[in-house]
Amino acid sequence: MSAALTSAASGKAVQARAEEVIRREAPALVAYFERRTPPSDAPDLLGETLLVAWRRAASLPADDQAARMWLFGVARRVLSTYHRGNIRRHALAERLRMEREAAPAASPHDSELSLALAELAPIDSEIIRLLHWDGFTLLEIAQHLGRPAGTIRSRYSRARTALRARLEEGTPSSGSDRFSEVAPLTSGESNDAEGTAGLRHSGSVSSGT
Incomplete structure (x- = not known):
């Protein structure tokens, strides 16, 4: 054998x-x-x-x-x-x-923010959350969601404007304060800038809509 x-x-x-x-x-x-x-x-x-x-x-x-x-x-x-x-x-x-x-107690406007986010398109509210809560840059969001970077940047710009408008409805005098209070824009702005810079120099995810 x-x-x-x-x-x-x-x-x-x-x-x-x-x-x-x-x-x-x-x-x-x-x-x-x-x-x-x-x-x-x-x-x-x-x-x-x-x-x-x-x-x-x-x-x-x-x-x-x-x-x-x-x-x-x-x-x-x-x-x-x-x-x-x-x-x-x-x-x-x-x-x-x-x-x-x-952790600090939740802001009294959290429920108001949740309602405002719910009125946005699902992808737009997710972009807001990823940027301002999870610390993603816009470029990272594009990679995470599998979308072109240019699309993410334009959707974020429109979503942020729409969210601010919704939060300002009914209380124009305090709307901007409420927006910065419930969405931590102090950290988000740096992410926005970093993400924008990344978008300008990204060749792998910058095409398409």
């Missing part, structure tokens, strides 16, 4: 052995995870365990008891990774919650 045929036969034997052990131990592995995690997470953890087992099938011991312990060793490592991920997620959620609680 040639080396290639021998290798193929050996590979099939390894796969058959792995399938046999996995089929036998899968119910016990599911129960193992269900006793240590929310039951809804157990199938996903089993899937990760079996994926590792298939990839490392050649390392599966020939003895049934040793193979069982090997599989549970894989499951233990998968479970450890799962718990570490949960700890990191909970820590991040707690940090974000604390930062949120420590």
